[in-house]
Amino acid sequence: MTLTERRSRLLSLIIAEYVDTATPVGSDSIVRKYELPFSSATIRNEMARLEEEGYISHPHTSAGRMPSDKGYRYYVEALMQERDLPRELKETIRHQFHQAGRDEDEWVHLAAAVLARAVQNAAVVTVPRTAESRLKRIELVGIQETAVLLVMVLHQARLKQQVLIFPEAVEQDQLTTMSNRLNELFSGLAASDLARSQAQLTQLEWHVVNAVREIMEAADRGGYDESYLEGVRNVLRKPEFASGEKAVELLEMLEQRNLTRLIPFRQISRDGITVRIGAENDEDAMRDYSVIVSPYGLPGGVTGAMAVVGPTRMRYPETISTLRFMADLMSEMLGAHYGDEPEAHP
Amino acid sequence: MTLTERRSRLLSLIIAEYVDTATPVGSDSIVRKYELPFSSATIRNEMARLEEEGYISHPHTSAGRMPSDKGYRYYVEALMQERDLPRELKETIRHQFHQAGRDEDEWVHLAAAVLARAVQNAAVVTVPRTAESRLKRIELVGIQETAVLLVMVLHQARLKQQVLIFPEAVEQDQLTTMSNRLNELFSGLAASDLARSQAQLTQLEWHVVNAVREIMEAADRGGYDESYLEGVRNVLRKPEFASGEKAVELLEMLEQRNLTRLIPFRQISRDGITVRIGAENDEDAMRDYSVIVSPYGLPGGVTGAMAVVGPTRMRYPETISTLRFMADLMSEMLGAHYGDEPEAHP
């Protein structure tokens, strides 16, 4: 089911025009604007065929045509050409990016903001993580009599904390001794290794180790831990939200921050960019939105995902190019930061 | 400038009615609805006087009256009565609240969500902090050759982290020795004490101590570190946002998350609730919103602020009661958690 040369070109033009103006495009206007070597009547015939096959649709008789999900899909797969980003845009992005401090969360947050601004839509970026977390170091700090703060450093400088309640008060010296011992025994191990451990431990030590294991398991199990959403206002500014009705709807959808559910992070292919258009999304509420997701990170190391969310009426080629560039940039920066952290002995 | 008994009552009724219906209230309708012992003409006269004095206003001739900022102000100060919350609402809130885990951020986040839901508006809660942070423990963990993760535990189980780059590679053993030494020297001290310290330190140790001091100073200097915003959708659902225009405006305002600027956390009185109505807010964009702020926390210990944000058309008595209750609850929970942490020796 491919389209004839002319219909392809026509579909491209309709999409370009519709994306630009947000109003259905008519046969006459498109002929005039692009000085097509056909009359509007011919275009009308072609449009009728495109509609028959589901690539475009009518909001009502005697309005122009607008692309359907299928139309966008065909466009994305067969018609559009990803262009390389203009040099100065790349520079700008790079520049904004390098303002981030050392904190990983800050990076990710900034990446979301920069991406959102660059594509003029909303953007989500997850904090990168490894497939299986490994323990690097444990620290126990007494807080008040029986309450102890458990601080865990995992590989790639991920920090976790939890307050534990001990059955009896314990001196800081003892806590330090205990954490030293636990570090010696368990440093470098994964959650599954902890579970299998045969080490001779006191009851209190078991208490701690169990907490550690649970935290690590939770970290491994959960999809992406955390993500940053930026640029919702870019989306709200678009003409489809003039009514306000839809604005609230969008907000409702996003405020239940379960972004990972909205965005198919799981299903993205290892190495490529995934585009989900309109009704292709799982959530029904996303019917009018497209999501473009890219993985980023280091092969075999930390990985995350970044996504752009906006109305289906979106500049796909530019958005995809930008996303790709940003993902590469993030990967590169991660590499520079963690790249050669020695792998743990198993 | 107090109002006569009757005008006060009338103002109360107008506010009650307007808050309820979101439409300007007319003399006739109010007489009928509340079966006032006067004719609508009398009420009209009284309304004219109230308007003259600025308590209510006209959107245009021949529309009903709506309260002005000044009207709300008078109402909040002189007319309304704070009611105690109904028992079962208290129970509900308490119940929702006790689902929080041990993590402090989680508490605060949950508090914002519960508050937002209870008052049907947006809510902001800051993470509580002490006036002057004190160092409890330092830990240094090697990440890759010259990169070292500095983990600091401050009092009240606040955790801070930063990646340091050392001029040369250092073994984990050395790092542990160094952190032990620094802990002995500096545990329990405030940032200012660190600055004054005369201790004999290696260059590397100075490097670490300076970083520690900077982080602590930043923590002490900044207003409130972090805050959670919840319930924006409650606000967007209100009829004043039907047009969508204002929705975007609100979002723009909130998305630049500088909540502390919007909300006068600094200026709140030590022990009470502060109400800022409409144009009383510093930001011009907040002209149509009211902010109600309450401090919470332990006297002399950790403190934070919680606030409700919504249109000036707001149920002030209920909102204030709820906020007060929530603030007390938070304080109580904080007390139970940190209450008797021994104070550091200076």
Next chain:
DNA sequence: GTTAGCACTCTCCCATCGAGAGTGCTAATC
């Protein structure tokens, strides 16, 4: 001080109408 009465004013909702843009079909043309 209070009230009935009344003219007046605005908004809001509807219906109407014409302009504009666009379609679909037919018949003629290349």
Next chain:
DNA sequence: GATTAGCACTCTCGATGGGAGAGTGCTAAC
């Protein structure tokens, strides 16, 4: 057979113009 000119038809959109309804402000009477 593909293309096109022509034309009737359709639908939206914006302007226009009444009512209906709600409310005000004023005056004169109670």
